Amino acid sequence: xxxxxxIAKETGLGLGTVSRALSGAPRVSPATRRRVEEVAERLGYRxxxxxxxxxxxxxxxxxxxxxxxxxxxxxxxxxxxQGVLASQGYRLLLGCNNSDPETDRELLASLVEQRxxxxxxxxxxxxxxxxxxEMSPGMPVVEYARRSALDTVDSVTGxxxxxxxQIVAHLAALGHTRIAMxxxxxxxxxxxxxxxxxxxxxxxxxxxxxxxxxxxGRYDAEWGSxxxxxxxxxxxxxxxxxASSSRIVLGVLxxxxxxxxxxxGQMSVAGFLNPQWFRIAGPPLTTYELPLREMGDMAAQxxxxxxxxxxxxxxxxxxxxxxxxxxxxxxxxxxxxxAPLPRSVASGA
Amino acid sequence: xxxxxxIAKETGLGLGTVSRALSGAPRVSPATRRRVEEVAERLGYRxxxxxxxxxxxxxxxxxxxxxxxxxxxxxxxxxxxQGVLASQGYRLLLGCNNSDPETDRELLASLVEQRxxxxxxxxxxxxxxxxxxEMSPGMPVVEYARRSALDTVDSVTGxxxxxxxQIVAHLAALGHTRIAMxxxxxxxxxxxxxxxxxxxxxxxxxxxxxxxxxxxGRYDAEWGSxxxxxxxxxxxxxxxxxASSSRIVLGVLxxxxxxxxxxxGQMSVAGFLNPQWFRIAGPPLTTYELPLREMGDMAAQxxxxxxxxxxxxxxxxxxxxxxxxxxxxxxxxxxxxxAPLPRSVASGA
DNA sequence: ATGAAAGCGCTAACAT
DNA sequence: ATGTTAGCGCTTTCAT
Numbered sequence: 001x002x003x004x005x006x007i008a009k010e011t012g013l014g015l016g017t018v019s020r021a022l023s024g025a026p027r028v029s030p031a032t033r034r035r036v037e038e039v040a041e042r043l044g045y046r047x048x049x050x051x052x053x054x055x056x057x058x059x060x061x062x063x064x065x066x067x068x069x070x071x072x073x074x075x076x077x078x079x080x081x082q083g084v085l086a087s088q089g090y091r092l093l094l095g096c097n098n099s100d101p102e103t104d105r106e107l108l109a110s111l112v113e114q115r116x117x118x119x120x121x122x123x124x125x126x127x128x129x130x131x132x133x134e135m136s137p138g139m140p141v142v143e144y145a146r147r148s149a150l151d152t153v154d155s156v157t158g159x160x161x162x163x164x165x166q167i168v169a170h171l172a173a174l175g176h177t178r179i180a181m182x183x184x185x186x187x188x189x190x191x192x193x194x195x196x197x198x199x200x201x202x203x204x205x206x207x208x209x210x211x212x213x214x215x216x217g218r219y220d221a222e223w224g225s226x227x228x229x230x231x232x233x234x235x236x237x238x239x240x241x242x243a244s245s246s247r248i249v250l251g252v253l254x255x256x257x258x259x260x261x262x263x264x265g266q267m268s269v270a271g272f273l274n275p276q277w278f279r280i281a282g283p284p285l286t287t288y289e290l291p292l293r294e295m296g297d298m299a300a301q302x303x304x305x306x307x308x309x310x311x312x313x314x315x316x317x318x319x320x321x322x323x324x325x326x327x328x329x330x331x332x333x334x335x336x337x338x339a340p341l342p343r344s345v346a347s348g349a
Numbered sequence: 350x351x352x353x354x355x356i357a358k359e360t361g362l363g364l365g366t367v368s369r370a371l372s373g374a375p376r377v378s379p380a381t382r383r384r385v386e387e388v389a390e391r392l393g394y395r396x397x398x399x400x401x402x403x404x405x406x407x408x409x410x411x412x413x414x415x416x417x418x419x420x421x422x423x424x425x426x427x428x429x430x431q432g433v434l435a436s437q438g439y440r441l442l443l444g445c446n447n448s449d450p451e452t453d454r455e456l457l458a459s460l461v462e463q464r465x466x467x468x469x470x471x472x473x474x475x476x477x478x479x480x481x482x483e484m485s486p487g488m489p490v491v492e493y494a495r496r497s498a499l500d501t502v503d504s505v506t507g508x509x510x511x512x513x514x515q516i517v518a519h520l521a522a523l524g525h526t527r528i529a530m531x532x533x534x535x536x537x538x539x540x541x542x543x544x545x546x547x548x549x550x551x552x553x554x555x556x557x558x559x560x561x562x563x564x565x566g567r568y569d570a571e572w573g574s575x576x577x578x579x580x581x582x583x584x585x586x587x588x589x590x591x592a593s594s595s596r597i598v599l600g601v602l603x604x605x606x607x608x609x610x611x612x613x614g615q616m617s618v619a620g621f622l623n624p625q626w627f628r629i630a631g632p633p634l635t636t637y638e639l640p641l642r643e644m645g646d647m648a649a650q651x652x653x654x655x656x657x658x659x660x661x662x663x664x665x666x667x668x669x670x671x672x673x674x675x676x677x678x679x680x681x682x683x684x685x686x687x688a689p690l691p692r693s694v695a696s697g698a
Numbered sequence: 699a700t701g702a703a704a705g706c707g708c709t710a711a712c713a714t
Numbered sequence: 715a716t717g718t719t720a721g722c723g724c725t726t727t728c729a730t
Binding site: 402 | 723
Binding site: 003016052053055056 | 706
């Protein structure tokens, strides 16, 4: 592939002039510029981004690490981030850590090696983005959706705790006193916050702790299935299930349907977050919605601001932005059933 | 950040030795290697991927361009691709063209400039990956899900035409003779194939053309909404709607629900492809499922093979792999209604 | 086993 | 306005 030197040779110009002509720098005569462009075109010249990046110490690439490519919460966030950053000339180098801290660290290390200009990251343990910070202290980093214990990076999160509490309050207002929560991996900041919200609300509303079981597991549909089966078996008096993730609620709903438990007639179900398909689930799901668009925008803005900071001197303090969401009431929640579930259900028959 | 030179200086060794020690090359004494590693560790050395890539003309980055980050079909495909490629040491540079040919071209150009080692691409017009081919003739390219008119690149697609035909056959077998199809952007290879399958099946099953309207639009929920409203108004005798995309069917379902049309009682609905949430939609959706996992794997394999081809000489002919799917019958399709829809529905009251 | 040196393609500083 | 030159940090001959 043709390079600057080829063009210089072909036009008889110097390397520098050609470079300036092509990069739109001033102090190049219009005639020369045209000539260079013409030859570049003819030779099929393509600037070598690697060489440029190496020379300028700037790649115009942002690293993005998310835990799950099949969860619309993260992919939508990625889409928004991508849109904003692309408009500023940045590309996205994408990694997926599958909620595994080991993978996560490797991914971050790899991004640093690639010399990305900044990192957006959904950490999967309290150690969070430490690797990135240590390896490259000046690198702009924003944690998205989840926070680690690190307080030296920017972060954008939702008010998970309040969200959980609102779900419980809504359920309680409908008359439920026995509410089960199915949550994701213990240890994740989101799980911790959502569980905290759940427990706080239960306490405040004077629900008995043993009436409100809380099951932590994974962020996927299979866990939702498992968990709801356990609830049916071990806590047959529960009248409402709050599944604190869209993937979990998928399993919950499917298994309930399969078990012949009607929603919300025999069991109320609430989700968390608000992917498009919640609107047409059977039945449409009550949930707590976070302002995804704003959150993605904010993450991009924080990154962009850091990117604009020339040196350590003008670096501002880390910012942790938390967004409130809102309760969306749909058809999956209603007053508790009056009759107990048939025995066959609990036994899995 | 520390570099090889720093380590060389610190250890008193030569640049080359340090490089070899760190890259695990042979012919370095164990003692030296350990010493170098120790110093590298102490200095917080991180290899500069840019410099390496520049020197070796190999980035270990694969470019991925998809049309829509919020469509699980593509993000799941991306996830699979990412998984396979990561295991071979490749990273993913992600772009989203939003089904806009202009953006698409820019994205491809940008990937070439970044000197990615290969490209996986869902084209959005017949020109497809031409830009990439022209700019960098030897670059491995695989078109995923959609094919362009280019026959010099590998491609992995589903048998969309047969899928469409199977959906229609299923509907006809249930007794439907008036079936509407709502499809995506005209011009996309997927739309063309899906519509062709629809029309072919209608012909074969002797359904009258004017009883089976076909509406092309976009791949999103809003278009599904629009289209189904039009169908209700202009073709009130239609008893089944085939929405050839998961995003379209979302709008169709939601709008039918809102209009008070029961599914499948008053209207059968079929989708296309099989995101997880189809299982718990209200009602669970009949659809044509493509083997996503296999398709993603295949795309990765094709890329990996090309990556392994040393020179133009051993390059093999382009391969177009097409995968068959299977009909998944769920609860959204049933025998046609016997009574006409109430007038109020067609008028949008 | 190690060192020296060339060069990947580019930009930026300096000279003219 | 244009030419020249020195690297960016690395790998890879080629010597030793």
